[in-house]
Amino acid sequence: MTRIEGIGSAIRRVVLALVTLAMLAVDVAPALAVIDTSADAADTQALLDRWNSDLTRIDMALDRVGVSDYDLRNLREQTAAIVNSASAFADGLTPQVAAAAAQVKELSPVQGADAAVSDAIKDELASAQKLYADLSGSQQQAQAIAVHGTFTNSQINDRRRRLFTGRLLERNASLIDPTLWSDAAAEVPGVAARSNELISGWVRVLQVRNDRTAIALVLAVIAAMLLLLVPGRRMLIRRVRSALPEPGKSSDRRSRVMVATTVVALNTLVPTGVLVGGHAILDALDLSPGRIDQLWWGVTSAVALFSLGFGVSRALLAPWRPDLRLVEIEHAIARRIFHFTVAIAAMQALSVFIERFSRVAYTGLPLIIAADGLLSTVSSVLIIMTVRMLNHRPPAEEEEEDPAEEPILRRMALVVAAMAAAVAIVANLMGYVALGRFITAQIAWVSTIVALLVLLIMLADELTSAWFRREGVVGSRLIASIGFAPRSITQAGVLFNGLVRALLVAGAVLVVIAPWGVDSTSVFESVRQVFFGFRVGSISISFSTIIAALAVFAIGFVITRAMQNWLETRFLPTTRLDSGLRNSIRTSVGYLGTIAAAAFAFGYAGLDLSNVAIVAGALSVGIGLGLQAIVNNFVSGLILLAERPIRAGDWIAVGAEEGIVKRINVRATEIETFDRATLIVPNSTLITGQVKNMVLRDRSGRIILPVTVAKTTDPERVRAVLLEIAKAHPLVLAYPAPSVLFTAFNNVSLDFELRCYLSDIAQGMQVRSDIRFECLARFRNEDISLP
Numbered sequence: 001m002t003r004i005e006g007i008g009s010a011i012r013r014v015v016l017a018l019v020t021l022a023m024l025a026v027d028v029a030p031a032l033a034v035i036d037t038s039a040d041a042a043d044t045q046a047l048l049d050r051w052n053s054d055l056t057r058i059d060m061a062l063d064r065v066g067v068s069d070y071d072l073r074n075l076r077e078q079t080a081a082i083v084n085s086a087s088a089f090a091d092g093l094t095p096q097v098a099a100a101a102a103q104v105k106e107l108s109p110v111q112g113a114d115a116a117v118s119d120a121i122k123d124e125l126a127s128a129q130k131l132y133a134d135l136s137g138s139q140q141q142a143q144a145i146a147v148h149g150t151f152t153n154s155q156i157n158d159r160r161r162r163l164f165t166g167r168l169l170e171r172n173a174s175l176i177d178p179t180l181w182s183d184a185a186a187e188v189p190g191v192a193a194r195s196n197e198l199i200s201g202w203v204r205v206l207q208v209r210n211d212r213t214a215i216a217l218v219l220a221v222i223a224a225m226l227l228l229l230v231p232g233r234r235m236l237i238r239r240v241r242s243a244l245p246e247p248g249k250s251s252d253r254r255s256r257v258m259v260a261t262t263v264v265a266l267n268t269l270v271p272t273g274v275l276v277g278g279h280a281i282l283d284a285l286d287l288s289p290g291r292i293d294q295l296w297w298g299v300t301s302a303v304a305l306f307s308l309g310f311g312v313s314r315a316l317l318a319p320w321r322p323d324l325r326l327v328e329i330e331h332a333i334a335r336r337i338f339h340f341t342v343a344i345a346a347m348q349a350l351s352v353f354i355e356r357f358s359r360v361a362y363t364g365l366p367l368i369i370a371a372d373g374l375l376s377t378v379s380s381v382l383i384i385m386t387v388r389m390l391n392h393r394p395p396a397e398e399e400e401e402d403p404a405e406e407p408i409l410r411r412m413a414l415v416v417a418a419m420a421a422a423v424a425i426v427a428n429l430m431g432y433v434a435l436g437r438f439i440t441a442q443i444a445w446v447s448t449i450v451a452l453l454v455l456l457i458m459l460a461d462e463l464t465s466a467w468f469r470r471e472g473v474v475g476s477r478l479i480a481s482i483g484f485a486p487r488s489i490t491q492a493g494v495l496f497n498g499l500v501r502a503l504l505v506a507g508a509v510l511v512v513i514a515p516w517g518v519d520s521t522s523v524f525e526s527v528r529q530v531f532f533g534f535r536v537g538s539i540s541i542s543f544s545t546i547i548a549a550l551a552v553f554a555i556g557f558v559i560t561r562a563m564q565n566w567l568e569t570r571f572l573p574t575t576r577l578d579s580g581l582r583n584s585i586r587t588s589v590g591y592l593g594t595i596a597a598a599a600f601a602f603g604y605a606g607l608d609l610s611n612v613a614i615v616a617g618a619l620s621v622g623i624g625l626g627l628q629a630i631v632n633n634f635v636s637g638l639i640l641l642a643e644r645p646i647r648a649g650d651w652i653a654v655g656a657e658e659g660i661v662k663r664i665n666v667r668a669t670e671i672e673t674f675d676r677a678t679l680i681v682p683n684s685t686l687i688t689g690q691v692k693n694m695v696l697r698d699r700s701g702r703i704i705l706p707v708t709v710a711k712t713t714d715p716e717r718v719r720a721v722l723l724e725i726a727k728a729h730p731l732v733l734a735y736p737a738p739s740v741l742f743t744a745f746n747n748v749s750l751d752f753e754l755r756c757y758l759s760d761i762a763q764g765m766q767v768r769s770d771i772r773f774e775c776l777a778r779f780r781n782e783d784i785s786l787p
Contacts, residue, residue: 083149090142100132183366260315267311272304298356302349309345373433379440380421387418453508468493556597583648636683653692701761705754710785749787
């Protein structure tokens with residue numbers, strides 16, 4: 001059965017990678033020697049023959065019926081080493097082949113020339129031709145070996161996918177079948193006997209090695225490990241607690257994040273490091289036989305997985321210190337969830353240990369199925385209870401809480417986790433124990449990594465805000481050494497934080513899919529086999545391909561939206577760019593990201609864009625007639641973003657309507673009128689029509705107030721009063737100075753115009769109102785009557 005080994009799997013992958021590098025170095029070294037020293041061709045041919053024989057041996061091993069997944073992984077590593085070595089050898093010969101070909105061309109006689117060629121030149125030409133033939137032949141053989149190895153590697157992957165799918169969807173006895181439990185109970189005495197034999201064998205090995213000295217060394221190592229695991233860890237935690245603020249006193253977010261990170265580090269690294277160090281000591285003293293070595297790594301993997309889950313849960317939930325809690329959960333609920341998550345981590349760690357122990361103790365299949373099914377079912381029940389606790393709300397809060405305020409991704413993730421746990425329970429009851437175990441292990445693993453990612457992002461945010469300040473470690477040095485401005489330091493901090501976040505997310509994705517390896521594609525392959533695909537010409541269309549292409553587009557679209565949100569909320573506010581240019585940058589990034597996501601989706605689906613171009617050409621007439629307005633508006637929107645005659649935040653007038661530009665979309669522009677209504681104007685109208693932009697170059701502008709007084713009023717007195725009122729208003733500019741024009745008079749009235757310039761024309765209505773109020777009050781005091 002396929003199981004996930006957590007941290008142990010990651011360690012094993014690192015070891016395999018180091019082995020691969022070692023094999024690559026061993027294989028490439030002779031090749032480089034051949035290239036650098038021009039050694040005998042027989043040595044080169046021997047190296048190529050050895051690679052060929054190794055690939056033949058791997059091909060023969062693939063033909064065996066009972067090859068296991070572990071053997072397939074080893075064969076894949078060996079094949080990858082051969083492919084890398086052969087490719088490096090062929091690439092290293094490229095300059096020598098080119099030089100030999102140039103030498104042959106230079107020594108070859110010119111066609112049509114009558115000049116005699118000396119015997120020395122003929123011998124030199126023959127030697128050059130032989131060298132060119134040898135180098136070219138060796139390069140072609142190495143390239144053929146690389147192609148052969150690549151094909152073999154694809155066969156190994158296909159074999160692993162079939163093996164993974166067969167084991168994952170293999171049906172065994174149901175958990176409710178009494179026969180399963182009776183057979184598992186019958187296996188227990190045998191497992192106990194083999195375990196006793198395993199320990200006894202280790203003791204006998206130790207007795208052979210220097211009698212009591214070896215046993216004393218082993219006991220000393222185990223005692224030191226226990227001392228570091230229990231008292232040492234408690235002492236470190238006690239030191240950390242002594243540095244914490246007293247319970248009940250407020251602690252800032254940075255202190256809580258630092259404490260949480262320390263808790264995760266202590267609870268994860270200390271136990272894992274102690275076990276790895278103890279194994280290294282025993283292995284150096286040659287006191288760890290093969291089966292004990294496998295069992296030790298199983299224990300290390302289980303302890304590391306449990307310690308990680310325990311540490312992350314304790315760091316985020318802080319069940320005994322609510323003032324240090326990083327998530328907003330009630331104290332009682334936080335403690336219950338902590339107990340549930342620790343129990344789930346314990347179940348997963350126990351499952352990892354049982355898997356490794358079953359290999360060492362040769363445990364029978366019924367006992368393995370019973371143990372895995374029981375642990376998977378209990379874990380699924382705990383997951384469902386945890387989700388229920390996270391979704392728990394008091395009745396009063398449920399009535400007042402707005403569902404839109406809760407993050408939709410959080411709700412969806414909880415629903416998916418609960419549904420997957422329910423599917424795991426049903427799979428275990430139906431006999432698909434491997435599938436149920438796989439689902440629960442993935443839920444626990446992904447939840448742990450996501451929680452750790454959240455903590456690391458918090459840590460990155462706090463460290464960035466602390467470092468990239470005027471007084472910070474990085475900010476002070478940038479100011480002192482390079483002369484950075486404070487605003488530039490803030491921008492650099494935002495960019496650095498965005499880069500760190502991207503790296504953390506990428507690392508989390510790699511860690512999440514690391515336990516799957518190439519086996520993750522087997523699930524989609526099995527789904528593809530269920531839903532038969534079909535072909536249209538040279539294009540293969542299937543349900544899984546369409547779903548995968550849509551998933552690729554959705555991921556690209558989400559990344560684009562996240563990038564736009566980061567630009568809008570984090571980076572662009574730190575710049576001196578105006579709001580219109582910020583909106584243009586944000587919209588342009590959205591266009592580019594959406595186009596790139598669509599291109600990746602088409603490429604993943606196997607669609608040739610040239611075929612799409614042919615279809616688009618055939619439909620160009622219909623598109624030109626039916627979608628002419630849409631294309632016109634789209635191109636106009638691009639012109640608006642590039643030329644920027646209208647920007648977000650501008651006050652414009654289109655026909656009889658006026659308002660503030662809120663957003664320039666693909667087809668139309670949104671304008672919010674002063675009545676708080678939204679006016680949708682097609683982009684082509686803004687490009688081809690007449691649009692009045694009040695604030696294109698600057699926000700200053702002029703207002704005109706008509707004033708009418710009685711015929712008997714002194715005009716000079718009216719002008720003086722109006723100028724005094726205008727100059728006294730704080731929003732009226734002193735330059736250009738306000739002016740009063742005598743526009744007309746008749747039998748009953750005198751007509752004037754007060755013209756003022758404002759720094760912000762958007763305040764024009766308010767300034768007009770203020771001046772009219774003041775005019776009425778001054779006219780009464782000055783005994784100026786209205787007609």
